[in-house]
Amino acid sequence: MLAARAPGVAMQQQVMARWLAQQGLELAAMQPVGGGCIHRAWRLELRDGSQRFAKTNRAALLPVLEAEADGLNALRAAAQLEPTEAPLPLIPDPLDLAELEGEAVLLLSWLELGGGSQQGWLELGQGLAGLHRASLASSDGRFGWHQNNFIGSGPQDNSWRGSWAEFFSEQRLGVQLELAAAAGRALPEARALLEQVPHWLAAHEPEACLVHGDLWSGNAGLLIGGGSALFDPAVSRSDREVDLAMARLFGGFPAAFFEGYEQEWPLPAGHRQRVDLYNLYHLLNHANLFGGGYWQQSAASIQALLRQWS
Incomplete structure (x- = not known):
């Protein structure tokens, strides 16, 4: 669960939970993750044990997230165009996009990063x-x-x-x-x-x-x-x-x-x-x-x- 010291996060988790419920997903926990300099980023843990990744920002930046989703879909489609022996990189799947109570949200598949060979x-x-x-x-x-x-x-x-x-x-x-x-x-x-x-x-x-x-x-x-x-x-x-x-x-x-x-x-x-x-x-x-x-x-x-x- 999110730390109690993060102001406003409990309300955001409730908003996220209601949105995910509309997709048949039950939110168990929502934790901030680092790495971005423009959007806020979150790891969403679901009751079934799976995870999702979410980006949020003010509603005015919804077009930025829409463009990101478009780009991810384009890269995913390109990977299917021609067979190749090269091990293609994984591209996260943009699962949903919405404006929720004044915030833009992009929901993505979760990537378990951490390799380094x-x-x-x-x-x-x-x-x-x-x-x-x-x-x-x-x-x-x-x-x-x-x-x-x-x-x-x-x-x-x-x-x-x-x-x-x-x-x-x-x-x-x-x-x-x-x-x-x-x-x-x-x-x-x-x-x-x-x-x-x-x-x-x-x-x-x-x-x-x-x-x-x-x-x-x-x-x-x-x-x-x-x-x-x-x-x-x-x-x-x-x-x-x-x-x-x-x-x-x-x-x-x-x-x-x-x-x-x-x-x-x-x-x-x-x-x-x-x-x-x-x-x-x-x-x-x-x-x-x-x-x-x-x-x-x-x-x-x-x-x-x-x-x-x-």
Whole structure:
């Protein structure tokens, strides 16, 4: 049960219990779990001994949870498109979504995280490669997504484009730089960067894979008993390299993860040079969301990219 010192939790548990009862589920206990920086997260223990995972936030953020559910469903569907020998990661099942007494709630299947073997990370890399490749079976070659969604809690523009260079320049970097300028934080050389990015990427013609889109180490993990999992996506049809680039940011994934991916589907020439360019998107997003040192990191990255690519 929840600790008595947590204000308001008893009432929330009652609300959750009533909602679950409508689905034929009987709540036994509800405990907060850590890990998220946007939503509150809960482990729900049911009378039958099974568990569920729930995310809650204020009702205004229901669209963020709706977009997450859409992304999870897309990844789960992609995993069924093409047979692969790679051990695909487990994607949690979005079971229900609702607004309950002023709060948005997303109910998910429970993942028992806690593994940590090098073999597990190798298989996660292989599985991500298999998922990327399988998703091509439903691709029409365009970059974007059927709806805009969110990167963290920031807006992500997924308007369809036929050119990856234009999509990344305008729908990714351009949007973030516009948000920065609107907040009074216009970055030096931002315009020069945007003018150059389409040229830098002109010769790079990736396939339009379904990507996780927010693949830092907090949004993936290994399962107790074996296997791996991906969660909290910000999906789009994009260059598969964006997932591999972000996996090197914010602490990064173990080397075995990248080895596994390369074994299953090697990346093309030049991919290491594109890492910092692709990760500028996430630095800018963090600057727009959280401020602080991310502004300096973003400005320094722009300057470094202009030097490296010139």
